[in-house]
Amino acid sequence: MASAFEYAPAPESRSVVDIAPSYGLFIDGEFVDAAGGKVFKTVSPSTEEVLSEVARAGAEDVDRAVRAARKAFEKWSALPGSERAKYLFRIARIIQERSRELAVLETLDNGKPIKETRDADLPLVAAHFFYYAGWADKLDHAGHGANPRPLGVAGQVIPWNFPLLMLAWKIAPALATGNTVVLKPAETTPLSALFFADICRQAGLPKGVVNILPGYGDAGAALVEHPDVNKVAFTGSTAVGKAIARSVAGTDKKLTLELGGKGANIVFDDAPIDQAVEGIVNGIFFNQGQVCCAGSRLLVQESVQDELLDALKRRLSTLRLGDPLDKNTDIGAINSSEQLARITTLVEQGEAEGAERWSPACELPSSGYWFAPTLFTGVTQAHTIARDEIFGPVLSVLSFRTPDEAVAKANNSQYGLSAGIWTEKGSRILAVANKLRAGVVWANTFNKFDPTSPFGGYKESGFGREGGRHGLEAYLDV
């Protein structure tokens, strides 16, 4: 791609990770074949190279895993919290030790840049286990009543955009509170969860406490609907989230959902433009925009729109798209051909509905799944690209004149997960943050995450919080 600077390739070594040609399901502490003998291939999205062949779980395997988790629950929940804590601390430490290996693995299986897996995903994964480890023996003091009890077996279904981080968000609080887990990773990114199974083995975690079932939506549905599951936690699309909410209706299963978003990033006329541009880029191009809390709608005050867009386009022209293992890469591959097709369809719809499409000059690799950073101007609130979650590197730009209009437009969404505010005026930050119907508001920053900080949505972005003291509630009988 045309770039202000030419960079020599700086690839991270693949040799740090040893991917086996095939993997089984991880049930009751053992890697086993699927009952039906089915397997599926996982590919590297940047090259379409097959990385491994993985057992594909079906309903029978779900049942076996849930039974293993149920059996393990009795002893695990009866352990003193301080003992559970030490297992989780062990896991956190092993993740830290193996973080380079896991970062490379995640980049290979997911397609995201090594810069992100190395500097964001993995540090957060370890931190999350470290954080919840400390809660395990302090639950009496967490504000959920004295001696709060675990729920039992947690069925957890996670997405492909942050495979290991979403696993950490699910498993760490579940284990800290004394639950046992059956987790289904996404079909396009099963590997890091299977490596995590190996970490559980290294940590000496009792058998059956964590069970990993790679598979497709049918396995996820079987897990969610299994009568002996007490808790369902799902991160993924709003459509699937609604289906899950319907399927657990009338049961005693506790449900938390972390779903889609269409985050508004609001730039006021007094904002520091250079910082705002960095925040906008981070908001929508981090992880190729495949982020539920992405700032996918830019709301810019009319008086600075031209200036901001010029600066933004200049900045986009310097983004480097390519080999995710290259340490200089900013934009990696789209996770799958299905996701690429979805992004392409929505972008075509944006053009068809009359919005103006722009991308920097950008050469896409010949193999793999790629999409150039894209921005749309002339977008109205009625446009599909202003309403639907694209889950790709596509930014829709809208403008506003008054703070009230900005708030009204930001809140004009079925979603309510994230929002950004850029202004130098403190009182405006607080007033606008107060009016935004979103679970996370980043002011003069964007896409910041921390295990101590509760994360989750309003409205159709789901319910329940992950992270912090709040995140414990999802796994306790309170």
Add this chain to the structure above:
Amino acid sequence: MSDANRLSVFKTYKLYVGGKFPRSESGRVYEVTDSKGKWLANAPLSSRKDARDAVVAARKAFGGWAGATAYNRGQILYRVAEMLEGRKGQFVHEVADAEGLSRNKAAVLVEAAIDRWVWYAGWTDKIAQVTGGANPVAGPYFNLSTPEPTGVVTVLAPQDSSFLGLVSVIAPVIATGNTAVVVASERAPLPALSLGEVLATSDLPGGVVNILSGKASEMGPHLAAHQDVNAIDLTGASDDDLARELEIAAADNLKRVLRRRTEDFAESPGTDRMTAFLETKTVWHPTGSLGASGSSY
């Protein structure tokens, strides 16, 4: 001395919607009897349209009520208790009839209900400190989580506990800044309809609480499917099938659902009924050190 031969004046029981007292737009009423089957009054048999009107009123009231200071909400909830105390006799009478209790037993329930308003009045400006707080993130950021009301909440009030149960499900919803559409006990709606009269004289803005009498089985499906309702309390769903049906309908816009459960309203409530209808908002801002030229983020 009252005249034993004097003909008493019956009350026309009406709905409480948007701060006003309409009849059901459907023109329908149904007979309400005491526990022995003696006629007490005709109550409005609310329709789908009444339910929709109530949602509109609750939505309209939400911004102002959620935006009121917690102190102000506490003052108003306490005012409700004051007004109730003054009309205790009326409620004892209605609860005794509705639940087939002696005056003494009914009085215990009404007093408990008044005390419950006081309890929740005190919560309005404390719940944020209990459920929110600063988060010690690993970086130079100010990070604060605060609870916010989820919006318009449909409340299916308990079928049996016509007043203590009713108060126990309404007060926690509005204490935190939500607004409510309440479907009263079908069999015993009179204490609920009279509560509307108390709320109307307690400085509670119109629309914060809207009270409908009629069938939960008729209005419930519409309210559970209503796209401008944010949450639903299924306490008063008459059976498991209805509760399940409503929970399924509620999934269409991912309403927050408080499921049916057995509950002894005489016991001290925890905070669950408040937290069930709260969102957590987390705001981040860089701190950084101030450099010579100003802020450094």
